[in-house]
Amino acid sequence: MNEFDYGLLVFLNQLGDSYPILTKIVIGIQSQSLQKVLALALLWWAWFDNEGSIRQHEARERIAAFLVASVGCIAAVRLLAATLPFRLRPLANPYVDLHFPIEVGDWGNWSAFPSDHAVLFSMLATCLFFISRPLGLIAAVDAALLICFPRVFLGIHHPSDIIVGALIGIGAGWFIGREKIRVPLSLPAFALMRWNPSAFYAGAFVITLLFTQVFAPVTYLAIETAKFIRTLASL
Secondary structure, three states: OOHHHHHHHHHHHHHHHHOHHHHHHHHHHHHOOHHHHHHHHHHHHHHHOOOOOHHHHHHHHHHHHHHHHHHHHHHHHHHHHHHOOOOOOHHHOOOOOOOOOOOOHHHHHOOOOOOHHHHHHHHHHHHHHHHOHHHHHHHHHHHHHHHHHHHHHOOOOOHHHHHHHHHHHHHHHHHHHOHHHHHHHHHHHHHHHHHOHHHHHHHHHHHHHHHHOOOHHHHHHHHHHHHHHHHHHHO
């Protein structure tokens, strides 16, 4: 663990020891989904705002492109985490003199770098910022304080996991928001919305719900399917 990560984690450990109520609040935030629901609400606010205007059409282009790209982005991040050297999460690292208020659980099986939460929710905040600065700022505060900070405080991630993840998300959000990128990405979504609005909104509901879970159910399904195929191949 580098000095920057270790120094900040030591400070947060001491802060938690000095203010037990803060630790309880952070655990409560991490264990609930309200902070992710807030991000989702901001996205749908932006989708329905300025009804019938040119501004709304551009906002919907950005959101549709973002949702399509978020699936590819999380796949790329998971692939990156799988190919880079495995990085133990702070709460699973027995070689550092730190203690955390939650159990290791399944966290020990996943590489810490980079943070997929930081990638996706920073990407969302960037998308919303180009649609509406107030919405983008609220999403950024939500991502920083309610989604990313608890993950460092509780030892789920190193600070550098979050910082790099956020930079990837901001860069991806800016790139996807460019007209030459967002227009072709959003075309299939608009075509489906015109052809069958019910199918479009049902699909958008599923994708945004999976987004709040950082596509974890899809990841687990893919991993278990791959294991099953390997088992069959070895018979």
